[in-house]
Amino acid sequence: MKEKATSFDIAHIAGVSQSTVSRALNNSPLVNLETRQRIQQIARDLNYKVDKNASNLRKQKSNTIALLLFEDPTSDDSMINPFFLSMLGSITRACATAGYDLLVSFQNLDDDWHAEFEDSNKADGIILLGYGDYTAYRTKLAQLEEQGTHFVRWGAHDENHPGVSIGCDNYQGGRDVTEHLIGLGHKTFAFIGDAQSHAPEFQARFMGYQDALKKHGLLCANHRQFNAISTEDAGYEASQLLLNEDNLPDVIVCASDLIALGVLKALRQTSFRVPEDVAVVGYDNIPVSAFATPALTTVRQNTKRAGELLVTTLIKAINKEPVEDYLMPAELIVRQSCGSK
């Protein structure tokens, strides 16, 4: 009986590595189309059949990355917030480019998601993407690490956290947008957004904002803060509190674009004009921010780059290559809403 053809045979005939053969047979875009087609032709000629299950068991790889989405407590029960959705899109795309499937699973922070991947061979590694209080799941991350599960976390570096993190510099983003506003001559400020430890992203943005004000001696009498979770409604409601007070600040700094959209909505119902009477800035650069009236000045977290970094870093970890934390710079996007008072 003739021996069954192996991927080694194909690699030999094609003059490429076995991993290139594997990628080509998985139709990975990492192999250029011509080479892919040539390898696929050789495989057909040899009557080669991939035994997917066996091959996955052998290499203990599922060619799948799991994305655990932790419930965004700020979203309503039916929609994903635009920043999350954008990340979901870019991670999906980055996985496709790398030849991986993506297993998306919503989780509650309290659940036993850290045990879920212990015995199963569902995914080669995990991306953790979530809002909220990261400290609540520190012990679970430690368990993941102990059991040798590869994972990458979306968020800022935190020395109390095991594992690798990819994040965007929320402190710098908050500081830069505030410095820009101060440079435009604005003197009095309000900040809308939860600025507490249970919302670490917002808190970092707020600290950057606060430090910029401090540096220019503008903090003491000239600043107010209103709580709001990241929704248009919460921004709208916080604006009502602000509008009920005696004096309008020169500028309202919002912890997210969704909050800023709610603020713009509230201001449209008054005689105050944006940015002439009051400037407004957001954070996230969600797609609609460019189309708001006036167009929102905001801070961009590059979700496309973030998705690519999360996926490529995780794949490196899966392949036992060295990986490290990375904090992407935040990018100020100046549009019309910040004015030039």
Place this chain on the structure above:
Amino acid sequence: MKEKATSFDIAHIAGVSQSTVSRALNNSPLVNLETRQRIQQIARDLNYKVDKNASNLRKQKSNTIALLLFEDPTSDDSMINPFFLSMLGSITRACATAGYDLLVSFQNLDDDWHAEFEDSNKADGIILLGYGDYTAYRTKLAQLEEQGTHFVRWGAHDENHPGVSIGCDNYQGGRDVTEHLIGLGHKTFAFIGDAQSHAPEFQARFMGYQDALKKHGLLCANHRQFNAISTEDAGYEASQLLLNEDNLPDVIVCASDLIALGVLKALRQTSFRVPEDVAVVGYDNIPVSAFATPALTTVRQNTKRAGELLVTTLIKAINKEPVEDYLMPAELIVRQSCGSK
């Protein structure tokens, strides 16, 4: 030796069905929190351990739904178009609600995706979501059906296609928006968008548009059509051709919002005002359409409902319950850009 506890024991003690036990242990939101916690407590008391792999093999279920995304030929290589992204979000959310994980996989129409799920136990069923020429993969759908794979297709019912389809009525959407425009007194029309069989959604919208014009005797001399794929750039370019011709129509009907955004951009660079000099309408109701200047009149495909229908229909099919095609009605959204000439 004491027998290991089974889900039957837990069901008996808790006074619920075995499937409720299974759902509760999978943390499905279909079981209310109190019951879930009570069942989980009983499981802990009995020292019950779910053997995930064994249990999946036994019931041949992975509690996972696969979403095959067919490359949108109209998108650039790094971004998912906003309609697709919105569907991805709603399908992800609908899976979470039903207690399923979602396995997302980009595919090329030409690939052997129909064979991928034949032997593997990666998913209990498949959602097919894609643009383009469905006729190209009819035989693959037939193969899926033969091998007993459960699948649901996004798109209009087509008697030549095996399997169940959930779609939105593109013909009716195209007709309704055109009827509305005619009712506003518009007399001359241009349509921007590929209106050929390789783009069946656009073609159906175009046919609805055309039939409305015919009905009112407006088709013959008063209508022009320009090809464009679904991008802002393509809309912008098609507008240049239109603007180079002698007379501007009363209204430009676009096959998608992205095209319409390109048209609005091109018109901003002229002295023509929207909607005073020329009305513009889009299709899809992508998030930015409400924020365009002027706000776009468009046709909504309810992506939230679509995601829910795709997921619940597929789960019914997996559970061997009867399922049937469903065509959601399209919904006209009137904003400022259609004018009232």
